[in-house]
Structures are given as C-alpha cells and as structure tokens.
Amino acid sequence: MNEDQQNSVPNFDSIKDVPEKLLSYVDKFVKVQVIKNRCFMGFLHSIDPISLSVILLVPHEGSYRTTVIPGHAIEDMQEETPSDNIKLPTRKSVTVPTESDTPQRKAQLIAWFKKNLLSITETGDNLTIGNVSVLPPYSAKDICAENPVVFMQIRKLVESMPPNFQA
Known part of the structure; x- marks a missing residue:
C-alpha cells in the first residue's frame, strides 16, 4: 500500500x-x-x-x-475482508415483552409458582415469594433477592416455565 x-x-x-x-x-x-x-x-x-x-x-x-x-x-x-470459510455468526433473537403481554405473563407466573407449591402474594405490580420479589415484566431478569442462593432457585424456576404454560 x-x-x-x-x-x-x-x-x-x-x-x-x-x-x-x-x-x-x-x-x-x-x-x-x-x-x-x-x-x-x-x-x-x-x-x-x-x-x-x-x-x-x-x-x-x-x-x-x-x-x-x-x-x-x-x-x-x-x-478487513474475511476468508471465504468465515461467516458472520447468527445472533440470538431476544423477544422483548410488550406492556400488553405483562398482565398475561403475571397471571402465567402466578399459576406456575402455585403449581410448584410456592406461596405467593401480590403487592401492587410486584409478586412476592418470601423475601424475593419479581417485578414487571416478570422475566428471569426481574427478580430481586438479597440471598443469592434463593435468587438462583427462583430464577431457575422462572426460566423452566414452559413458554406455552397455561395459567
């Protein structure tokens, strides 16, 4: 050059x-x-x-x-120009819940917790299980807990809920 x-x-x-x-x-x-x-x-x-x-x-x-x-x-x-055998990796798509999905997701999560024999209370928009809170839009990223072990257990439970679970 x-x-x-x-x-x-x-x-x-x-x-x-x-x-x-x-x-x-x-x-x-x-x-x-x-x-x-x-x-x-x-x-x-x-x-x-x-x-x-x-x-x-x-x-x-x-x-x-x-x-x-x-x-x-x-x-x-x-x-740079990559060699022919190198292709751009595909990204995982992330679905962002809309506000209209939130009430359905909340009802679904309440039913899932009850099915798993957890005592749950609703405080406004928050779901509370003992000292753990799940905030809107109720995904595994919306869990608040001081105890990391309890946090991980609730997170695993939320993540294990089937996407088509019927409340």
Whole structure:
C-alpha cells in the first residue's frame, strides 16, 4: 500500500469520537491493533461508546471465541475482508415483552409458582415469594433477592416455565 492509500484509511483516533462511524463497524470483520504490537481479527459484536472497549468474536476451530478488548489498549481498528470459510455468526433473537403481554405473563407466573407449591402474594405490580420479589415484566431478569442462593432457585424456576404454560 502506498502512502496515499494508507492516509485514506481512517485510523482509530479519527473515528473514535464519531459514534455513527463506530456503529458502522458492528457486525463487520475487523482487525484491531492493540498495544505491545498485538493484533486481533474477528467480527465486532459491540462497542462501548464511553470506554471504547470492544467485544470481538474471534474465529476459533469452527466456532467463535469472545474477546473483550479494553478501549485504552486499542491503537487502530480497520475493516478487513474475511476468508471465504468465515461467516458472520447468527445472533440470538431476544423477544422483548410488550406492556400488553405483562398482565398475561403475571397471571402465567402466578399459576406456575402455585403449581410448584410456592406461596405467593401480590403487592401492587410486584409478586412476592418470601423475601424475593419479581417485578414487571416478570422475566428471569426481574427478580430481586438479597440471598443469592434463593435468587438462583427462583430464577431457575422462572426460566423452566414452559413458554406455552397455561395459567
């Protein structure tokens, strides 16, 4: 690459303050140059706009290894062309419950807890089982508990509820 071509490729310093440019690298195959002359190549999964840390999906033996690179260590990042046998990994889709789903999910969860012989009380929108609360929209991420062992047990129970469970 001659000097003119090298100058036309944006370096990390010129793009790190432009959020739109950073976002354009997400899901692209990139080469990340870090301090101590190390280099990582993989698909850019996400980038933290504050610290500029990146999560890179690095191809490894037919699969992908997740690598977190702290923003302070990045010297340069540029898009590369992956070899033909490297394809962008598919992302898991996450369904976000809507507000109209919340009452149904609440009734479903109450019935699930009762089926599993747990005593449950409703306090406003919150479901309470002993010293554990489940908040709207009533997913496994909406559990509040001080005891981590109890928290994990309730979370496992919520996660084990079949999606088509009838209240």
